[in-house]
Amino acid sequence: MALTIFDEFNVKALSPQALATLVARQATTRSYAVQKNEADNIRRRDDERRRREEGQDAEDIVFLMAAVYHETQMRMIARFDEDAEASRLAMAKIDKRLAELEQERLAMVERAVKLPDGRAVFLSEDGKSIFTEDGEKLPEAEAERLLEERGDELRAGYSSERWKAVGDERGALVAEKAALAEWDAYREELKARVAGGEMTQDELEEAERDYEESVPETVKEMRAKRDAAELLSEKQTATRDDGIAKQAHAAPADDAIDLTGTSVEREAPAAGAPRGVPKFGM
Known part of the structure; x- marks a missing residue:
């Protein structure tokens, strides 16, 4: 079909x-x-x-890069802030020394013999030459005349070598202070760029290396002193905490210990009885 x-x-x-x-x-x-x-x-x-996995991987990579960038930023900014304080202390140290040198210079000028034009003069340590406060050596005839007329005053004053040493140190400190101020400006400008996120990660790392190479010796000295002080403080704190912990765990000598399961009654010992002996209630 x-x-x-x-x-x-x-x-x-x-x-x-x-x-x-x-x-x-x-x-x-x-x-x-x-x-x-x-x-x-x-x-x-x-x-x-x-x-989705590729997108997640890309997101993870972006997140990791952002985290590394942020960590670098925070590390550098923290270093800038620490060094700003170190620089302030270094500047204060320079100012203090400059003030001391200025006081010494004033004392030297006050004690020195003066020329008719008002300039102070200083006798050399060997007693043979006389120099003005601006470093000019007096002609031999004029020096002999001053020695004859005011030799005792010249010998009682500061030497020309000391006067020059004070002047040289003062000049070096003034130059160091100017360089430190210039470095402070560089540090603050770099801090603003880092905080503003203007650089790539590679540029950040290069700037960090360059910055460390630029740190003045006076700032490094203050860093070292700060680190040493912090380390000492940490050790002192650790020692104190360790002592407290040991004291907390140590049982007092007169603590009553119930070995029978009965109640322990603490009371003042009778006259002549040794301290620390528990009285067991009946």
Whole structure:
């Protein structure tokens, strides 16, 4: 018996065997389509997962780079602030020494012999030459005349070598103070750039290296003193805390210990009785 199959294109009469073949072919076609669709779905899900992972990796990298950048910024800014204080202390030390030298210069000028034009003069340590306060050596004839007239006063005053040493030290300190002030300005300008995020990570690291190379010796000395003071303070704190901990864990000698499960009554010992002996209640 033949069956008639209708579709939109053809009208065919199929035998049962042909119909079975057609059904099997259609089933195979549907199975292939299902498998292909499932494979496409799996591939699409894999692609989406890979894109998400790649996006997450990129986010992680960006986050890590930002964290490293921020850490570098904070480390450098903290160093700038510490060195600003160290520089202030160094500047104060210079000012103190300059004040001491100025007092010494005034004392030297007050004791010195004066020329008619008001300039102070100083005798050399060997007693053979006389120099003015501005370093000019007096002609031999004039020096001999001064030695003859006021030799005792010249010898009682400061030597020309001491006067020059004070002047040289003062000049060096003035120059050091000017250089320190210039470095302070450089440090603050660099701090503003670092805090403003104007540089890349590589530029930050290069600026940090350059900065460390620029630190004046006086600031390094103050750094070392500060670090030593902090270390000493930490050691003192640790020693004190250790002593407190030991004292807290040590049992007092007169603590009563109940070994029988009965109550322990603490009271003042009788006359002649040893301290620390518990009285067990009945």
